[in-house]
Amino acid sequence: GAVVSQHPSRVICKSGTSVKIECRSLDFQATTMFWYRQFPKQSLMLMATSNEGSKATYEQGVEKDKFLINHASLTLSTLTVTSAHPEDSSFYICSAQAGSGTEAFFGQGTRLTVV
Amino acid sequence: GDSVTQMEGPVTLSEEAFLTINCTYTATGYPSLFWYVQYPGEGLQLLLKATKADDKGSNKGFEATYRKETTSFHLEKGSVQVSDSAVYFCALVWGGNQFYFGTGTSLTVIP
Secondary structure (H helix, E strand, C coil): CCEEEECEEEEECCCCCEEEEEEEEEECCEEEEEEEECCCCCCCEEEEEEEEEEEEEECCCCCCCCEEEEEHHHEEEEEEEEECCCCCCEEEEEEECCCCCHHHHHHECEEEEEE | CCCCEECCCCEEEEEECCCCEEEEEECCCCCEEEEEECCCCCCCCEEEECCCCCCCEEEEEEEEEEEEEEEEEEEEEEECCCCCCCCEEEECCCCCCEEECCCEEEEEEEE
16 A cells, blocks of 8 residues: 655654654655544544645644644645644644545654653 | 544453454445554554445455445454454545544454
């Protein structure tokens, strides 16, 4: 199947700093990428939908100024957690799809710990 | 709106036991249905899928049949192994690109 690479897999940062997470589709063009957040032992919470070349669509309750999403090309989307706080510590997962209604391919996830 | 209801866990089984994880869905149209598996500390991997009614998805001994009449997509495996221990997510997509996930079911298989 198609490969989605997410980097880094783990990151520890100090409170108040920013962290960037990359999501790349390695062997297909992803018109749409999604960013999820997963709390321990819970399901995935969709944060935002990212379309190449346009602004991301954020789910209700997700601060767009805190979670900056950029989808600059058909193979790369980035999520930047700005001014991180300990409550932002979580597992972040991206997914990518080649077209509507098709299978979603997931990245390996990023474990963010803010200290 | 569209949604997925999944059997709550955790589920603990002995090796070689039969597994069923229930999943039902609500959708305004005819969605595609998926089962994803998440191993500890990793992202989600597609386990199997079905795109229309009566389709059966299968992979690695797991099976699920798309039942339109009962709006269900239950996951089954005849004989589980320790390596099947993971969290399993039922999901649907219809119309657009957004996936709707169930809450996940944690499976632990003991030797």
